[in-house]
Amino acid sequence: MKLEEYEKMFHAEDEHWWFVSKRKFVGAFLSGMLPLSSKVLDVGCGTGAMSVFLKQYGNVTSMDFLSLALSFCKQRNLSQICQGNALELPFRDESFDLVTACDVLYHQWITEDSLALREFHRILKPRGKVLITDSAFSFLSGKHDQFVLARERYTINQMQTRLEQAGFRICKKSYAFFFTFPLVLMIRYLERFRNKEQTDVNNQASFINPLLIKLVTVEARLLKYIRFPWGSSILFLAEKQ
Template sequence: MNVEEYARMYEAEETQWWYAGMRAISLSLLAAQWPEGAPEGRLILDAGCGTGNNLAHFRRFGRTVGVDLSDEALRFCRSRGVAAARGTLLSLPFRDGSFDAVTSFDVLYHRWVEDDRGAVREIVRVMRPGGLLLLRVPALKMLWGAHDEAVHSRHRYTRREVRRLLEGEGLEVARLTYANTLLFPVLAARRTLDRVLHRHGSDVGFLPAPMEWTFRNLLAIEARLVRHLSLPLGASLFALARKPATAAAAARG
């Protein structure tokens, strides 16, 4: 990712509609899995943590640790007061079975993750038996645009691709849901217009206040919906999966 993108992320992540909305959906999915809150000893890794905003919010569920390749991202993590180490999805600097849960948001699709199966395999390695993975990736090739180029995207995924990827590494997929569904027509039109007008650059930034409020609240509606149902279409794709609790279960899979 461009170094400038990290500064934009740091400034936008807490309140900008997309970041706030995606975080609300992530928190909703995790809360449905962990209604009891944060039992002592639960350890959560955010793989590709960026500037560390999610690490701060996920503390309600357990102790959080991040990992990121970018020294700039780690500098922002330190400024937030969250724990993070340098590493990549293909070489996580942790022992086997270290974490009760791993989250990874919009990382697997990057160009530097040349082997997405290898990255998932590495995530599974550091998960404890019975551990949880919450993954988010950009969805649907038809939405490819200037933003993907700006953030060094390699691929946008479908539900079938993600299921095949996770199950291929022995995970049991519990949920697959698209997100950013209610705004899908707007986003699709924006991508088409960007291509026609040859626009460049990322989408990170603030919209006029009424649009920020509207878009953020539409994603808040989705955050409530995904606790009970899977959305059929959207610009992002979330997956919840578990590592089998025993080696025998993994062998059966």
């Protein structure tokens, strides 16, 4: 991501509906799926709010490529912080129960996502899990993607193929941000007619935030039982075979 985006993310991610939703969706997929006190690696942890959320599942190590991101993690009192590259993880084989990569694989600094997935597979214990969230559908690509240095947006089928080729069995998969999908489509369409100078993180009137959080809370509950046929993100939980 461009450097100025890290500070924006740090200030937005506790309250902004999109970040709150992502944590709710991750919680819906992980519920009841992990051993007690798991060893968790949060790859591409960014400014740390997801790592803080993941602490409920066990002992979390937060890793990012960029020291700037990790300096924000320190402000969140995350103690196990490490700088590293998802393409060459600085960890021993079979050392984690869960690896999370939330909106990381799409990034331009991940030059080969299949290599990152093989690295996740290597450091997971037998039957360890990987949780992936990422952006969906190339037709939703917009200025936001340029600001956050996106390389690719995925379909469920593309990510499933890559996970299986890396040696994973799919446990759960879905599109996410289903109910807000029409809004995102409309925003992307309108963007064509104006010169946008910032990411989507800034584009939000404060009165709408609690409404959107209510909407995604319903979606997160439903995600435990159903798979959504479209949405602006993909969500996967897969197991090492």
